[in-house]
Each structure stands twice: as C-alpha cells, then as structure tokens.
Amino acid sequence: MAFEGLAERLQGTIQKIKGKGKVSEQDVKEMMREVRFALIEADVNLKVVKDFVKRVSERAVGADVMKSLTPGQQVIKIVQDELQQLMGGEQSPIKFNTKPPTVIMMVGLQGAGKTTTTGKLANVLRKKYNRKPLLVAADIYRPAAIQQLETLGKQLSLPVFSLGNQVSPVEIARQAIEKAKEEHLDVVIIDTAGRLHIDEELMQELKDIRSLKEPDEVFLVVDAMTGQDAVNVAKSFDEAVGITGVVLTKLDGDTRGGAALSIRAVTEKPIKFVGMGEKMDALEPFHPERMASRILGMGDVLSLIEKAQAEVDMDKAKELEEKFMTQTFTFDDFIEQLQAVKKMGPLDEILKMIPGASKIKGLDNAKVDEKQMAHIEAIIYSMTPAEKTNPEIITASRKKRIAKGSGTSIQEINRLLKQFEDMKKMMKQMTSMAGGKGKKKMKLPGLDSLFK
Structure with a gap:
C-alpha cells in the first residue's frame, strides 16, 4: 500500500515527541531530520521536501507552540496541517458545466x-x-x-x-x-x-x-x-x-x-x-485531509463511513440492530454481513482507517487470512436452514456432516460456533450501550482467528 514506509517512519518520529511536556528547538530539529529522511525515502521531490521541512520548522519553533501546555501535540498538528496543504489542502471537486454536456x-x-x-x-x-x-x-x-x-x-x-x-x-x-x-x-x-x-x-x-x-x-x-x-x-x-x-x-x-x-x-x-x-x-x-490523517496513523473515519454507506442498506441495518438486541441474529445474517464487508475492500486496509488502530500490536503487519474466511463461508453454506437459524441443534453427528461437506475440520466448526455466540453477546452489549454513557471496555472475540 502507498505511503506505508512513510507512515511507519513518521509515526515513529511522532511518538518520540508526542507526550513531551517541553519541546526544545533541538527536539524539533531532530524530528525534522527524521521527517526529511522519511520524505526522501518516499521518493518525494527534493525541493518539495526542503520547502516542507522549512515551513514546519518555522511554525514549530514559534513561541505559541513552545510555551503551550501540549507542545508535542501542537507540533504533530502542524505536521498534519502542512502535509494536508502539500497534497492540496482540501478535496477538489469536478467542475460540472451548467449547460450539459x-x-x-x-x-x-x-x-x-x-x-x-x-x-x-x-x-x-x-x-x-x-x-x-x-x-x-x-x-x-x-x-x-x-x-x-x-x-x-x-x-x-x-x-x-x-x-x-x-x-x-x-x-x-x-x-x-x-x-x-x-x-x-x-x-x-x-x-x-x-x-x-x-x-x-x-x-x-x-x-x-x-x-x-x-x-x-x-x-x-x-x-x-x-x-x-x-x-x-x-x-x-x-x-x-x-x-x-x-x-x-x-x-x-x-x-x-x-x-x-x-x-x-x-x-x-x-x-x-x-x-x-x-x-x-x-x-x-x-481527500488531502484524510490522506494526511492516515499517513500519520490517525485513521480515516469519514472514508470508512462512506464505504459502509455504499454497501449497507439502512433498513437492513435497523433490522439487524433489532436482531442483535433480541439475539435472533442467524448465520444467514452473518454471511450477508461478511459479503458486505468484503465489498468494502481488504479488511486489513479497512481496520487501518480506524483511529488508533496503528497502535494495536501486530495490526501494522496484519494480513487477513482469505483462506480462513473462505473456510467460514464453506462451513455456513454446508449447514441446513434450521442449523443456520438455531446453531444450538448442531450435534456431533451434524458437525461431522458439515465438516465433510465444507472440507474443514470439526475443530474449525467448534471454533466458529463459539465465536458466533461470543459475537452475538458482544453485539447485544454494543447496541444496548449505543447512546448511553457507559465506558465499559470490550474485547472483540474471534477476530484474531482471521489474521495470519
């Protein structure tokens, strides 16, 4: 993916300065040296690199930054602003003629x-x-x-x-x-x-x-x-x-x-x-502002929402919310959602659009195991309509039949059934908390099995 090397380098540099209570000119100088190397490595035009570093340095050593309560955060904001300006500032829309075509x-x-x-x-x-x-x-x-x-x-x-x-x-x-x-x-x-x-x-x-x-x-x-x-x-x-x-x-x-x-x-x-x-x-x-945010590891929520809106039917979403609340969510619903998510693009790229996702250990190298996803689909497609609606009826003999039909193992079926139950419970928690003030931390059970 474009910008990966640049993003990794800049994010590492940012972490060093982020939490500093005081930022000296020397700190800024060292940071700018790293930024310069990162941009040159990314094959950015040398004059562009020089101008960019000069602008950031001048703003970063200003009195309003040095004397602020959060100088580290201020410097990062300046880098983000200048990166955004470098790529155009804001989205440039198509100029449609008032007299078609x-x-x-x-x-x-x-x-x-x-x-x-x-x-x-x-x-x-x-x-x-x-x-x-x-x-x-x-x-x-x-x-x-x-x-x-x-x-x-x-x-x-x-x-x-x-x-x-x-x-x-x-x-x-x-x-x-x-x-x-x-x-x-x-x-x-x-x-x-x-x-x-x-x-x-x-x-x-x-x-x-x-x-x-x-x-x-x-x-x-x-x-x-x-x-x-x-x-x-x-x-x-x-x-x-x-x-x-x-x-x-x-x-x-x-x-x-x-x-x-x-x-x-x-x-x-x-x-x-x-x-x-x-x-x-x-x-x-x-969108220059979104790309700057992604490069600096701050996510891209707006693009994520747009991708979701393009694939999700709002009536269907309301119906699913009701199913989560009443725990009537079935494997048919699950496979439908899996297909919708796949249409949005590679899952590892989608996860990187979530703010703070770059800090999740291992996510920077995470690659979604397409084979594992194919196994999940095969298992669900091998179930009868009754089994998809009521997974609790899946006995040992049924598991044997599903494993044979899907070319998978009984262990994989057990794992999927467990994950499905965990997910239903988690979704019920999430929908009931939506709009509330609860700040309970939750894990996302089952996601780990999709990653290599």
Whole structure:
C-alpha cells in the first residue's frame, strides 16, 4: 500500500515527541531530520521536501507552540496541517458545466491505465453523482483500445461512442458531443490516445481536440508507481495542453507515495481521484485531509463511513440492530454481513482507517487470512436452514456432516460456533450501550482467528 514506509517512519518520529511536556528547538530539529529522511525515502521531490521541512520548522519553533501546555501535540498538528496543504489542502471537486454536456478529456502516456480509468470514472459519476455519461473511444492508434472501451461499456451498461480507427479523433470527439446533446447524456468522457513517450504529434492532436470545445476538465492519468517521472510527465502535459487535475492510478500498489506528495506542489494542479484497486468501483475522490490523517496513523473515519454507506442498506441495518438486541441474529445474517464487508475492500486496509488502530500490536503487519474466511463461508453454506437459524441443534453427528461437506475440520466448526455466540453477546452489549454513557471496555472475540 502507498505511503506505508512513510507512515511507519513518521509515526515513529511522532511518538518520540508526542507526550513531551517541553519541546526544545533541538527536539524539533531532530524530528525534522527524521521527517526529511522519511520524505526522501518516499521518493518525494527534493525541493518539495526542503520547502516542507522549512515551513514546519518555522511554525514549530514559534513561541505559541513552545510555551503551550501540549507542545508535542501542537507540533504533530502542524505536521498534519502542512502535509494536508502539500497534497492540496482540501478535496477538489469536478467542475460540472451548467449547460450539459460536461466534457472531460482523459490524457496521459500509454500504460498508465487511461482507458480503464475512463471506465472507472464513468462508473463513479453515475453512482456517486447521478450523472449519465457517454464514453468516447478516441484512441485510434493503440491496437484494441476501442474494443477495450466497448467491453468496459458493456460490463458497466454504459453507452460508448465509436467511429472505428479510420476517422480522426477530432471528428470522433465532435460527433460524440453532438450525440450526447441529442440523447440528453450530461457527461462526455473522451479517451484520447497515449504514447510511450511525450511527442509533438501527440500534443498537437490533444490541442486540436481541446480547441473543438473547451473541455470542463482535462484529467492527466498517471501511474503512481513511476515515482518522480510522474511529476515530470505532469509538468510536460500541463505546459503543452493545460491540465485541470490528476488521476493517480495504482496507489494501492507497492509505491512509496512520493508522486502523490509532489505533483500538487510542483504543478499546482490538484489530484482529483486515486485508483485503489483493479475493480471498476476502485476509484475514489482524493481527500488531502484524510490522506494526511492516515499517513500519520490517525485513521480515516469519514472514508470508512462512506464505504459502509455504499454497501449497507439502512433498513437492513435497523433490522439487524433489532436482531442483535433480541439475539435472533442467524448465520444467514452473518454471511450477508461478511459479503458486505468484503465489498468494502481488504479488511486489513479497512481496520487501518480506524483511529488508533496503528497502535494495536501486530495490526501494522496484519494480513487477513482469505483462506480462513473462505473456510467460514464453506462451513455456513454446508449447514441446513434450521442449523443456520438455531446453531444450538448442531450435534456431533451434524458437525461431522458439515465438516465433510465444507472440507474443514470439526475443530474449525467448534471454533466458529463459539465465536458466533461470543459475537452475538458482544453485539447485544454494543447496541444496548449505543447512546448511553457507559465506558465499559470490550474485547472483540474471534477476530484474531482471521489474521495470519
């Protein structure tokens, strides 16, 4: 996951200064040395690192910080604020045209994931913004680019405009905009051609499409794994064509995150979206304040809530709450919730969004055992409807049958039954405490078995 090395380094540095009753200039200097190393390791642009360290240092050694009751906390807040500003300050929303259609040009080098991102963006605009997008296949050079976009359109049940690879991209874009107006489609997303490198021919074509109708947005799609090259590509495209925002792909991969921290500072263009996986819904609006919070190990509750809201039916949630209170929660309900949680993304990533989760021993290296989750599902699917509703009727002979049917062991079935009972009790406690003033500490029984 992006930023892991940076997060680990910064969080370690923060812990040293956090509880200090007094903070000297030397403490700040030592902390800034660590921060500098952490940012350079994360492949952040050197000028950006220098400016960042200078700003934090100047604010951190101010009299209002040094003489405050909690100087350690104040310094951390300054680091968080400056990290947020470095990435853009606040989320930069899409500029929708008041006279539809809104025209979005997707530009970038070949291999950055531009065509796939075009499909993902259309999907996000439909689901989160209630828009009616038209995908436009204007990359007539790359073999199979048109077919790829048409396949994505079918997969997402979205219209794709194409005139084949013998018509100029400018003409394709012109006719697509007319088509959108006729059919009352309010967003046109043009998938333009890419190259393996920046050349004059590519830039001229993009300028020609741009001159056809001034687009509302020009999104540069950049592979976050290319590190500092991503910043150079962004500068070149911005100077030649003029971009309004950046979409970073593969931010979930093995990347150090330097591109995300440098692009905004170097180009002064906002990161609009980030690609966080292969699935067609794995494109998220970029929130600098949330990313800064996650990097510093403070969690990201808002993103967690949004993920949950996207997958949880509110009526169903109320019904489940009632079941928890009355202890009528069944294995059918359990499997339904397991599927909903899986849709939210990898469980180890979700847990890291919880404030303070970074301090839980072992969670930083926790990887959810997908095999164990598959075993749980297999066990439940091997139960009869009566067994799922009333697990207490599962006798030794029934356990033997379930173990055979699910390819698991009787020990695993016993463990799941125990965890299920513990969970029901815990959920009853939690729902009865909701809204109350109780501060009773509770363990989360059974979670440990899901981790390697």
